Amino acid sequence: MLRQIFLSLVVALVIIVAIHLILGNMLVSWNKSQLNELTERSILRMELAADRAVSTIADIHISGLNKCSRGTIEAYRKLIFSVASIKDIRLWDGQQSCAGFNADTVATDLAADSAWESARNPTLQFSASDSADSSRFNIRWTAEEFDIVAVLNSGGLLEDIIPAALRESLSVKVVLNNGRKIASYTPDKPSSGIPAEWEPDFMVSASSERYPITAYAHIPSNILWSWHNFLSLNLEILITLSSIFIGFLTSRVVFGPPDPVNEIDRALVNGEFVPFYQPIFALNSGAMVGFEMLARWKRKNGAMVMPAKFIPLVENFGRVDPLTFSLLRQARHDIVPLLQKDRSLKFTFNVTTDQFLSPIFFIDLQEILIVGKFPLECVVLEITERQQILDLDLARKMVSRYAAKGIRVAIDDAGTGHNGLSSIQTLEAEILKLDKFFIDGIVENQKSRQMVELLCQLAKQYNMAVVAEGIETSEQAAVALAMGIHEAQGFYFSRPVPIAQLLEQMTSDTVKRAVSATPRLLEPPPCAALPELELVKAG
Template identity: 30%
Template sequence: MSVGSGTRKLALILAAVTAISVPAAAYFAAEAFMRHKLQSYLDTTAQTVLQRIDGAVDRALVSLHDAETRNVAGCSPTDREALRVLVFESPVLKELAVHGPDGAVRCNNIGSLVQITPASTPFVTANPRVSLAVAVTRGAHGRALRVFWNPDGTILYGGIMSVGLFVPHQVIQRGNSGLGIDVELVPGGRLVSVRGAGAVEGSRQFSAVAVSGSYPIRVVATASEGAWRLEHGGIIWLAVVVGIVLAGLMAAVLLAICRRRDPMADMHRALVNGEFIPYYQPILDIDTGRIIGCEVLVRWRKPDGTIIPPGAFIGEAERSGFIFPLTLDLMRQAAAEVGSLYAARPHMKCGFNLCAAHFQDQSIVEDVINVFSGTELKLNQVLLEVTERDPLPDMELARAIIARFQDLGVRVALDDVGTGHGGMSYLLKLRVDVMKIDKLFIDAIGSERQSTAIVDSLIDLAAHLNLDVVAEGVETFDQVEALRRRGVRSAQGYVFAPPLPGSSFVQLVEAMEPAAATAWLPRKKSLRG
């Protein structure tokens, strides 16, 4: 996967944003979670207290109904004893009294009347026989809830409930959240108002309200956000720490993406620094054993001396368009490096590879003229190879470009014949000068009858079209002999020499082809001279 400079910039921005936003998001998420937990806690607490109160009132009414069932109507010893037993058996009633139709107390379980100051008028419930009121009693009871049961209008049973039992101590003492519980008779009779420790002044207050469906009772639970934060703030900082760790991991991944090399940027830098260098693979006349030219192949020599083969970068270069400056730079280097060698050996050809994209614009002709103008490597010593592996998008334009090169004395070869898109049509339509038979078929000579037949057919076709033939990838002397028997004279491959750096190629040519010995050779319009 290649990463462009734009992507790297985006990755850097994302890394910076991640380093800031993820811990911040974790902090705000923890804050939201904490508030949600606080609200949930208040909702649960309000409902718990309300259910406790509803249950207590229900039990009180059961005792009042029992008084009716036992026919307690006056203040006889039997009636008073019945009232005492009912209060003793009730977990919620502190006093049980019998009232007349006018509300006056006739009798209670104590024997003496308790002084009661009404704090609210009675509130009728969903059951018209039941009503509730707030009262303040003198003595031990303090503020109380009065529950009335009116079975027939002639007698009234009333019970006093201590509201201290309504809110469990464990609810108030649970934590340091500044919890408050208010119990009211709707629409405004206050029964209980309890506050826990730990409220923070000026802190935001959260609340939850629970309303009874049976009685006019409302429970309001409140808590201080600041106190809750003090009690549960560790959650926030844990979330921040986790967010920082996560942000670090994400930023590290993004920065690792940034550090990944951008092939295009690397190739442009390498071109400026002269890291792309030509290697030369000799082409020999297999009849005479003499060097008649070479194919220039690119290598990427890294600053540490590592040599990268073209298969690792040529594909990207062709897709990106980098192949254009790379090809011209390779031509310039070759002209400077072997120009004088070729000037003394005018029969030798120097081959350069072009891709299909080079034949989409006639400007390639002017580029080649400009590269070799004023150099010792002449245009009539240049061989341009167009591969058949990729399709030519405009066959007519490609033919016109090839014709212009041929008018300049440049020879054109069709490379990798038999393996690509064009087949025989390229040979017929492009009117090239040289056919290069791919290594795929040369390897099979003598071992695969079908491939041998293809090689024979290509050689025959070249003869009929008056094309020179070069066999590529020759690696054994048996292949050399087989090619010689078929009339092929030009070949390249490891059996002769691998691609060589410039200095080694120059030494090889000077050893095998002394300049004085080649001066007499006639100049022919062929690859061989």
């Protein structure tokens, strides 16, 4: 079972991981394509701004505004106001410089030729701003007689193309081929995943074919797995449950349905079958006079398996001997000290008809009892009625063999099994145990009481002690005692319990007080008249 569960979980885990890897890789691939598209859009924005500036410079040249004069400066200013992306226009006409607004910097801007990058059109050159403001760049048109420079404002060109979901994690910068930055977008509150420097987890780039411009987009790798993530909680739950189901089906194919016999064998090897004990009490005093050992299956996880589910399998598939001997070996440590201290106690346990008739079982049982130092005069074998005794002569001989060793024999479930009353007459057993089936109706059912009276008379005729099983109420205990039954067991007194609770009950007077409070009937009452009986209190 554990191997099947383990395989189911492993298969489910593999499926879940595989699905997430496949969907994750698809998601990452899609997000990478989106980032590539974003860098291309950044390049397109810069190209459009450059195209507008180049067009403006061409208009200036065509209009003859290539000589410094007051009229030229006024014309430049009008152009600056009409084109939002142009911040200033500057001219060097070979003799003097002028500008729409900042004429003092014209000579400086044009002097550093090494800072300029040529475009595909050799008459056009680009440079970054020399100031700390990286949101500006320059485009120069070089002619034989003059140079015109358009200063572009690139600060707002990237803002509106950044997706809202990436505004706290994506960084974009646009640089010239010499590496100088001409535009950028950096989050105001970057997420913890963004490095302080440009050492990217993931970066994509795109370059202009016409201008010396390259755009870079950087994003932490973990954002690639979360951006556009369509795996909702409901879908995650569906994937998990589906994977577990597929894992379960796979384990069923590999291992097949669990074999109950193999489970029992494993439980025997692992020591999962443990002895519980149901005390037997004297009905007239409440004193404990013995206890019946019963098998309980306690799995390693603490779950209890009901006896009705495993006892038939144990008996039908030949596991009853290993179970019986395993319980006796454990009971050796629990019960032997009690029996050696008080040899009037009875220690009873069930054996099947096949076990009882087997000479090999007789030898093996005797060895276990002797090695375990069980006082044999305390031991009582209860022959169950679930199997028919086919050889009554052999059964009678086995009773004698057990009696010769001091071991007594009881007939369990009397009157309910395959052997009927013949076993009472033939076996010469010493104890007759009345089944709960008859005890349940002993108070109100006339037929049940008549059957109990018949069994008690037969037991008395064959000198057998009678024990009532399944006593659950004080009324049942009172009627049983009035009918001459002196010993009983059942939930009214105690359920089957582990050894620790049995030891507590042996030192407690709870049952004695309950028995003392049980009414004493002068005689078994008529079934219909029980509430009106005269009662004699004990003590």
